[in-house]
Amino acid sequence: ALGANGSPKTRVQSVGGEYTAIELMGSDRPGxxxxxxxxxxxxxxxVVAAQAWSHNTRIACVFYVTDSASSRRLDDPARxxxxxxxxxxxxxxxxxVAHTNVSTDLTRTDRRLHRMMSDDPDNELVVDGGYGEKAGPCCDFRPRITVEGCDEKGYSVVNVRCKDRPKLLFDTVCTLTDMKYVVFHASIVSDGPYALQ
Incomplete structure (x- = not known):
């Protein structure tokens, strides 16, 4: 995420014994x-691989790198x-001022980028309840969330009804996982402009 005053933040970690992952978060600009x-x-x-997400003027990216001479991950703390x-x-x-964190958390790239963008206080992912579209008098796009306990099976059912958009189920599952919930099954049904998860 970001440091104080929206300053850029970097994180370096070794992953899978082969690469070093470098996470970057900050203001996007051409080039x-x-x-x-x-x-x-x-x-x-x-650079073995890289993935970036940008939204508005913010960017989150993960670079997977190796040493160019040895093709091995980077381990030297000074380097x-x-x-x-x-x-x-x-x-x-x-x-x-920029801030730096070093982590050994091993997370899939999509989840890592999702978490970085979600934690960014300067990034407004949802505006007016539905990506910039204000709800009209006939359509209420405010999310409706219910949690029902299923005691006989030992789990809870989370229902979310909100405005449909790309990657909605992915974002919901990532959010629940980040909150330390285990998602056993997930589905989504679209109904016009709505989604029911």
Whole structure:
């Protein structure tokens, strides 16, 4: 996520024994991914894979890198700190002080990016209850959420009725998982502009 005052944040972690994952979060601008790639190349890092999400003026990205000479993950703490500092300088622009976190949390890239964007206080994912569309007098797009206990089976059923949009079920499952709930089964039904999960 972000540090104080919306400053960019970087996180470096080794994953799967093969790559080092570098998480970046900050203000988006034209050419930013090119600048990040150039810095990584200058620091002798080989970008194996990368994925980025952007919304409004915010960007969250994960770069999977190896050492360009050995093709192995980066383990040297001093080198990782140097990489983080260079990347913070690229992201920072003139926005103030950057913060860095190092984590060993192993999470799928989609979930990691979802969490980064959701935790970003400068990123408004939902506006007026439905991605910029205000509810009219005949249609109420305010989400309706119910939780029902099923004592005989030992689980709860969460029902969500809201405005339909792409990746809605994914976002719901990620949110529940981030709240430490185990999702055993999930489904979605679209009904006009609504979705029922």
């Amino acid at each position: 930013l991914l090119s600048e990040i790639s150039a810095v990584l190349a200058d620091l002798n890092c080989n 990782l700190a140097d990489i983080q500092e260079h990347l913070r300088n690229v992201l920072r622009g003139g926005d103030g």
